[in-house]
Amino acid sequence: MIPRDVIIDLDCFFASVEQELRPELRGRPVGIVPVVAESTSCIAASKEAKKFGIKTGTRVREARQLHPDVVLVESRPAIYLEFHRRFLTALEVFMPVAEVMSIDEVWCRLPENIKTPEDAAKFFLRMKETLRAQIGEVVTCSVGMAPNRFLAKLASDMGKPNGFLLIQKADLPHCLHRLKLRDFCGIGRNMERRLHDHGITTVAQLTSASRETLHAVWGSINGFHMYHWLRGEVTELPPTQRRTIGHSHILPTKLRNEIGVRAVSHRLLQKAATRLRKLDMYASGLQAFIKYEDKQEWSREIRFTETQDSFVFLNALEKLWEHRPRKGGIPPQATGVTFAPLIPASRVTPDLLLHNPAHEKICQAMDALNRRLGKNTVTFGGALGALEYAPMRIAFTRIPDQETEG
Known part of the structure; x- marks a missing residue:
């Protein structure tokens, strides 16, 4: 019986x-860069760029040093x-x-009618030919197949590109x-250091380590999972709960001032x-x-009674801004900005003294108008001057909602 966990990973997706x-x-x-500026970093790189050491996270200045003719392209998340899709x-x-x-990676289960490695190879060759016809000849994918998702992901990486x-x-x-x-x-980097501290410096040592050793390295049940995954066994991590919601943005040159950053x-x-x-969800911070x-950073947080009220959030931001x-x-x-901690609405009892039904209706009406008529149809005045900025961004583990982030 061949394994049935499959990871399909689009190669150098944004650049491709x-x-x-x-x-x-x-x-x-x-x-690919979020904005064309020397102070930013690449969020993706083409196969050709990777041959010169340019990869995700490479600073623009370093990328130019690695290859003076590197072409920097501002990201287009909607495309x-x-x-x-x-x-x-x-x-x-x-x-x-x-x-x-993620936007460039999916987990699938191999159809039951595929019985042999040869059948699987022919199946994925047909799939790639179809993707080439419907998506394009440059956008390729790597396929990994293994007894569990962890190893399937590893197999897809080992087979890159287009393997x-x-x-x-x-x-x-x-x-x-x-x-x-x-x-x-x-x-x-940090986990590798911890492995070294336990005398594990090679993959051979990692695969032969005991469950207890890996639990000690990871300091949690994740070490047990790693032990079983490396042996082709299936264990599932508990579902994660969203802990934060936030956005950040590298400022364009024209907004690198007090008015623009605000x-x-x-x-x-x-x-x-x-x-x-x-x-x-509700937020309480x-x-x-x-x-x-000059590379210096400032951050500050404020707490309040859990709410969804933009009026409360804007007032809190102004209080933070004073510092x-x-x-x-x-x-x-x-x-x-980041909201945290978050509380599901099902666990919130609105404070009768602080809850403002009028604010709630206004926020809901603004959301509805912006969904129906387009983003920024209605907005609070503090954002004026920056409405065309802070565009949609694609995180590594989350597909953005074009309706609310586009």
Whole structure:
């Protein structure tokens, strides 16, 4: 019996979409950036750029040093979302999507009529040909198939770009030994250091470590999960609960001043409040931050009775704003706001003294008008001057809601 967990990962997705739509970019190193500015970082890189060491998180200045002719392209989230939807539509013809893990990655279960590795290879070849016809010749995908999702994700990474890799239980653990610890999902710099502290410096040592050792390294039940996943066994993490809602934005040059950063902060706050209400959540705290061009950062938070009221949020932001540093001559570079902690509406009993039904109706009416007539049809005045900024952004683990974030 062959394994049935499948991860399909679109290769260099944002950059590949740009190369698909703009043929002059094909074969060239491309970095996707949130804004075209020397102070920002790449959020994606093309296959050609990666050959020179340019990757997600590479600063623009460093990218130019790695390859002087790198082409920097400002991200277009709405277009990437459209390609994401086309990808899902084409994929559903072959097999149902069990979970959309991110904008460029999905988890599927292999259809039961596929019985052998040879059948699977032919099946995914047909799937790739269909994706090529319906999405484009430049946007490719890598497919990983394994006894569990964790190993399927690893297989898709090992098969990049545009590959197909099958890991069977009989292949474990030796097929993993050529990898580095940082190649595994969930092992970053800090976790690698903790593994080293426990005498684990190679993948061979990781795969032979006991459950108790891995539990001690991770300091939680996640160590037990890692132990079983590495052996091709299936265990599921408990569902996570949303803890925060927020937005941040790198400021364009024209808004790197006191008026501009305040307007963008208001715009971000109103976007986050709209998302909060759509998710039927309440917030009881707000944090604001500003990053300056001298690399210094300021942040502060405030607490209040749980609410969905934008009037309360705006008042809280103004109170936070009174405490911001006056960095004479040093422009702000980025700003952001975050709601936390969050409480599901089902667990909230409105405070009879503080709850304002009129405010609630106004916020609901504004949300409805902006959904029906387009974003920023109705807005609070603090965001004026920044309405065309703070556009939709795509996080690594969340598909943005175009209705509230577009």
